[in-house]
Amino acid sequence: MIFPGEVTGVAKKVPSQMGxxxxxxxxxxxxxxxxxxxxDAWLREAKADVSxxxxxxxxxxxxxxxxxxxxxxxxxxxxxxxPGHKVGGMVFGxxxxxxxxxxxxxxxxxxxxxxxxxxxxxxxxxxxxxxLVLIGGDIRPHVVDALQALVGTIKNECVSEVxxxx
Numbered sequence: 001m002i003f004p005g006e007v008t009g010v011a012k013k014v015p016s017q018m019g020x021x022x023x024x025x026x027x028x029x030x031x032x033x034x035x036x037x038x039x040d041a042w043l044r045e046a047k048a049d050v051s052x053x054x055x056x057x058x059x060x061x062x063x064x065x066x067x068x069x070x071x072x073x074x075x076x077x078x079x080x081x082x083p084g085h086k087v088g089g090m091v092f093g094x095x096x097x098x099x100x101x102x103x104x105x106x107x108x109x110x111x112x113x114x115x116x117x118x119x120x121x122x123x124x125x126x127x128x129x130x131x132l133v134l135i136g137g138d139i140r141p142h143v144v145d146a147l148q149a150l151v152g153t154i155k156n157e158c159v160s161e162v163x164x165x166x
Contacts, residue, residue: 030100031118036062036129042116046136051113055136057143058114061151063130065090069163080163088166089125098158106135106150111142115150119159126166 031037039060046058066073067088069081081087099117107115114136120129133151137143 029116030096030103031116032094032096032121033118034120034122036120036132037118039132039134042132042134046114046116046134049114051136054113054138056138057140058134058136059143059147060135061131061133061147063132063151063155065124065126065128065130067126067166070161078163080161081165086166087126087163089123089128089164091160091162091164092120092122092124092130093160094119094121094154094158099154102150102153102158105153106146109137109142109146109149111138112146113137115146117150117154119154130161 039062042060043058046052046055065087067086069078069083069085069087070076071078071080072083080090099119103115103117106112112135114134116134118132120131124130131151131154133147133154135143135147135150137146
């Protein structure tokens with residue numbers, strides 16, 4: 001898991017963005033840091049990418065910390081805050097290699113031309129951004145399926161979320 005101050009061993013660093021990395025192919029990107037990047041800037045960059053000619057749609061997902069505990073919202077048992085109580089924040093971490101593998105698997109899905117992910121790390125409070133995902137592809141069904149698959153994989157297999165009671 002990656003927590004504040006840890007080095008992730010990324011393939012390429014860009015000084016202007018903390019934790020920026022890119023795979024060897026150049027079209028799959030993963031970032032982390034305290035402040036969420038601009039969705040507008042990401043879209044501009046995606047539309048300037050070589051993959052843009054084959055992308056007819058872009059979808060984003062912006063996950064944020066909510067006051068309703070995961071156990072209540074999803075109806076599942078967790079080690080976090082009990083149903084009926086409020087979340088005040090969480091400690092969020094992730095496994096960068098698993099996230100990168102999830103990005104690569106998503107990029108390999110039919111019709112997907114562009115995948116970019118940003119994840120927060122460390123102590124977060126209600127309303128803080130947890131993640132930003134941008135996916136570009138040829139047609140709506142491909143892009144919707146890819147977004148659902150990637151966000152599901154990240155949430156279920158790549159991250160650690162420990163809720164703190166308010």
